[in-house]
Amino acid sequence: xxxxxxxxxxxxxxxxxxxxxxxxxxxxxxxxxxxxxxxxxxxxxxxxxxxxxxxxxxxxxxxxxxxxxxxxxxxxxxxxxxxxxxxxxxxxxxxxxxxxxxxxxxxxxxxxxxxxxxxxxxxxxxxxxxxxxxxxxxxxxxxxxxxxxxxxxxxxxxxxxxxxxxxxxxxxxxxxxxxxxxxxxxxxxxxxxxxxxxxxxxxxxxxxxxxxxxxxxxxxxxxxxxxxxxxxxxxxxxxxxxxxxxxxxxxxxxxxxxxxxxxxxxxxxxxxxxxxxxxxxxxxxxxxxxxxxxxxxxxxxxxxxxxxxxxxxxxxxxxxxxxxxxxxxxxxxxxxxxxxxxxxxxxxxxxxxxxxxxxxx
Amino acid sequence: xxxxxxxxxxxxxxxxxxxxxxxxxxxxxxxxxxxxxxxxxxxxxxxxxxxxxxxxxxxxxxxxxxxxxxxxxxxxxxxxxxxxxxxxxxxxxxxxxxxxxxxxxxxxxxxxxxxxxxxxxxxxxxxxxxxxxxxxxxxxxxxxxxxxxxxxxxxxxxxxxxxxxxxxxxxxxxxxxxxxxxxxxxxxxxxxxxxxxxxxxxxxxxxxxxxxxxxxxxxxxxxxxxxxxxxxxxxxxxxxxxxxxxxxxxxxxxxxxxxxx
Numbered sequence: 001x002x003x004x005x006x007x008x009x010x011x012x013x014x015x016x017x018x019x020x021x022x023x024x025x026x027x028x029x030x031x032x033x034x035x036x037x038x039x040x041x042x043x044x045x046x047x048x049x050x051x052x053x054x055x056x057x058x059x060x061x062x063x064x065x066x067x068x069x070x071x072x073x074x075x076x077x078x079x080x081x082x083x084x085x086x087x088x089x090x091x092x093x094x095x096x097x098x099x100x101x102x103x104x105x106x107x108x109x110x111x112x113x114x115x116x117x118x119x120x121x122x123x124x125x126x127x128x129x130x131x132x133x134x135x136x137x138x139x140x141x142x143x144x145x146x147x148x149x150x151x152x153x154x155x156x157x158x159x160x161x162x163x164x165x166x167x168x169x170x171x172x173x174x175x176x177x178x179x180x181x182x183x184x185x186x187x188x189x190x191x192x193x194x195x196x197x198x199x200x201x202x203x204x205x206x207x208x209x210x211x212x213x214x215x216x217x218x219x220x221x222x223x224x225x226x227x228x229x230x231x232x233x234x235x236x237x238x239x240x241x242x243x244x245x246x247x248x249x250x251x252x253x254x255x256x257x258x259x260x261x262x263x264x265x266x267x268x269x270x271x272x273x274x275x276x277x278x279x280x281x282x283x284x285x286x287x288x289x290x291x292x293x294x295x296x297x298x299x300x301x302x303x304x305x306x307x308x309x310x311x312x313x314x315x316x317x318x319x320x321x322x323x324x325x326x327x328x329x330x331x332x333x334x335x336x337x338x339x340x341x342x343x344x345x346x347x348x349x350x351x352x353x354x355x356x357x358x359x360x361x
Numbered sequence: 362x363x364x365x366x367x368x369x370x371x372x373x374x375x376x377x378x379x380x381x382x383x384x385x386x387x388x389x390x391x392x393x394x395x396x397x398x399x400x401x402x403x404x405x406x407x408x409x410x411x412x413x414x415x416x417x418x419x420x421x422x423x424x425x426x427x428x429x430x431x432x433x434x435x436x437x438x439x440x441x442x443x444x445x446x447x448x449x450x451x452x453x454x455x456x457x458x459x460x461x462x463x464x465x466x467x468x469x470x471x472x473x474x475x476x477x478x479x480x481x482x483x484x485x486x487x488x489x490x491x492x493x494x495x496x497x498x499x500x501x502x503x504x505x506x507x508x509x510x511x512x513x514x515x516x517x518x519x520x521x522x523x524x525x526x527x528x529x530x531x532x533x534x535x536x537x538x539x540x541x542x543x544x545x546x547x548x549x550x551x552x553x554x555x556x557x558x559x560x561x562x563x564x565x566x567x568x569x570x571x572x573x574x575x576x577x578x579x580x581x582x583x584x585x586x587x588x589x590x591x592x593x594x595x596x597x598x599x600x601x602x603x604x605x606x607x608x609x610x611x612x613x614x615x616x617x618x619x620x621x622x
Contacts, residue, residue: 218551219564228551230569244448246437254437263434270569300567312432312577313570324574325433328581335585339592342505346596349507 007046007209021046028206033225045210052209053108053116055147056090059140060133060167060176061122065158066092068195072202073282080202085209088116102136105143109150117208118151120144120161124182125174132174141182148183153214155189155204156180162190162222163300170304170316180221187214190221192273194297199278200226220300222272231268231294234276237261255291265309266293273298401619403516405480406612413470414609420463421583427456428580432573460541467534480517487527494520514602516614522593529586533579540576544569 005013011021025042029035034042058066070077070093087093088108089101096104108116122140125132130139148154156179159165167176180188191204204223207215215223232238240246240260247255247264262269268276271294275286287294293309296302306313312323320327406414430452440446474482488494497513498520504512505521513519518526543562546555547569566572598605604615 219560224551230547233548233550239443242450242453243441243443243446244434244438244450244452245443245446246434248437259437267570270573272569296568296570299569301571302568305568305570313574315574315578324577324581325429327578328584331581332585332588335588339588342592343596345507346600350600353510 006048006050008043008048010051011046028210032203032207032210042210045212049209049212051086053086053088053112054119054205055088055105055108055116055151056093056119056121057140057143057147058091058135059120059122059124059144059160060174061158061160061165063092063121064195065121065160065201066090068193068198069157069201070198071281072198077198077202080205085117085205105147109147113150115152116150117153117155118147118186119155119157120179121157122160123164123168123176123178125167125176126182127173127175132176144179144182148186151186153187153189153208154179154183155191157191157201158196159192159194159297159302162192163302165194166303168303188221189214189217189223192222192227192298192300194302196298197226197274197278197280200274218272226274226278227272227298229272229274229277231271231273231276231288235268235288236276237288258291261288261291261293263311264293265307265311265313267296267299267302267305267308268294271296271299271302402613402615404612405478405516405608405614407473407477407481408612409469409473410477410481411609411612413466413473416466417463417470420459420466421587423455423459424463425580425584425587427452427459428577431456432577457545460538460545463534464538464542467538483517483523484526485531487524498524512601514616514620516603519597519601525586525589529583533583533586537576537579537583540572540579543572544576 008021011024012018016024022039022043025046026036026039028042029038032038072080089105091101094101094104122133124130124139124141124144126141130141133140135143156162160167160176161179164172164176164178167174168178180190189204189208191201193200200223203226204215207223207225215225218224218228220227232241235241237258237260240258241262245254245257245259247259247261249255250264260266266288268288275294276288279286279289295308296305299305306315306323310323312325314321314323315327322330434449434452438446438448440448471485474485500509500513501519501521503509517523539559539562542555542559543566546553546559547563549555551560563569563572566575594605594609597603598607602617604613608614
């Protein structure tokens with residue numbers, strides 16, 4: 001891999017001064033939540049390590065992950081794509097197309113066997129031998145298996161690759177399957193969200209390239225630095241939640257006052273993501289800040305958890321669709337009525353027995 | 362009572378006539394004294410068991426009320442600025458505190474199953490493989506369905522109650538404690554002691570919203586158990602052949618007749 005330039009060389013070639021380069025290293029360190037002691041480490045890594053080749057494949061998806069990624073501001077997606085990584089194959093970002101593109105894929109796999117990172121956007125549908133998603137004339141699942149075989153690690157971009165997303169919603173007609181259920185022998189980093197936050201995506205890549213290892217993952221395989229807390233834990237409307245001040249209806253007075261959206265079905269309390277801290281579009285805003293509850297798009301199965309606007313979501317079992325409270329009240333009502341009937345029957349039976357006993361005596 | 366029935370007591374003819382004062386003041390009729398001779402009592406529930414029952418009942422009441430409110434919060438209150446108002450915070454605090462009390466008490470109860478009398482162990486074990494137990498369970502179910510003329514005598518729980526206690530308290534409460542602490546761990550944060558102990562539950566459920574829903578369904582299961590439990594206790598106290606409500610207060614099980622079975 002000697003022929004690949006280091007990050008530093010690429011940056012210097014692009015006319016970036018050493019001073020700017022060091023600034024960039026400090027910014028990256030703070031973006032990753034690292035102390036000043038890590039700045040020289042990052043600089044050292046950038047100066048000495050070759051750029052890592054990345055293959056970016058797309059399965060069943062909507063390209064919102066790519067759309068989000070190219071809006072990355074810290075670091076700029078341009079820097080990531082052009083300087084930090086060697087993005088050797090990506091449908092949406094590469095200039096080549098058709099046979100040339102597929103040839104680039106093969107070349108990268110052959111050249112950097114066991115050293116490239118496979119970034120997966122979308123997931124493979126497995127029904128009908130994978131015919132619901134064709135890439136380069138073959139089912140996507142074949143391309144995925146082929147590219148994954150020699151990859152160093154896999155990044156599952158977005159809810160599709162991580163969990164299945166809307167195309168996997170019940171009854172999942174195409175059997176859209178998350179990547180970790182198809183590729184089981186490689187380290188996989190899940191970066192869920194629909195899409196994931198741009199800075200989270202570029203941050204994960206920066207971390208991997210700087211330290212040459214996977215970021216610390218939580219139990220579900222997500223980078224702990226971005227997914228270890230709920231939206232709710234860092235929400236700026238949290239004081240209203242604790243106070244018991246909620247928006248009761250859309251566009252009521254409380255909505256104008258910016259009260260908590262808990263009653264409007266906000267999934268902030270059940271969603272692990274960095275939206276309330278990193279925010280979106282260079283930190284401009286995030287759903288709750290703009291007055292709409294979180295829909296929980298970075299959670300497994302968020303598409304099958306009932307309404308986005310209900311606090312208690314519906315449960316669909318045995319053909320019934322109701323919330324836990326509806327079921328509970330109905331069951332308690334039935335049991336209550338049963339007890340009332342049982343009381344009456346017991347009293348009657350008792351009276352009857354007394355009469356009989358009297359007769360017997 | 363006729364003498365043809367088998368008597369489990371052997372009356373001591375030399376014993377003095379009881380309740381002289383009550384008899385002489387007219388407070389006790391001869392038949393009362395006859396009934397008194399037949400009364401036998403067994404010490405069933407020791408102090409820690411009774412104490413646990415009432416602490417548990419109080420904790421469950423608080424947990425159900427606050428748990429319902431957490432899922433369906435009270436209307437918005439504007440008593441003060443959000444910084445000075447903590448209404449929902451107190452509701453959640455009461456829920457967490459009661460949950461902690463319930464858990465500690467449950468561990469105490471498990472400890473007592475080891476060192477207490479044999480009735481203290483009944484809650485934690487169902488004689489699943491014993492055919493006779495199932496037969497007796499069916500008998501008790503038939504009594505509740507008005508198909509048996511008279512119930513049997515029991516010292517501890519009757520088989521039907523035994524099964525209900527085991528299902529809803531031993532298994533049900535364990536489920537609520539485990540899911541409850543898994544939800545608490547989310548607030549306590551990753552790496553906290555709660556997360557290390559119960560964080561795996563969230564991974565099992567996949568989605569926190571699903572875990573909330575399961576915990577909420579558990580609340581309804583326990584609510585319905587509580588309704589049936591209270592009804593059955595009152596009904597048994599009136600219609601069965603032994604004491605029920607006083608037993609969980611004093612610990613003594615008394616019987617209304619002296620027949621063997």
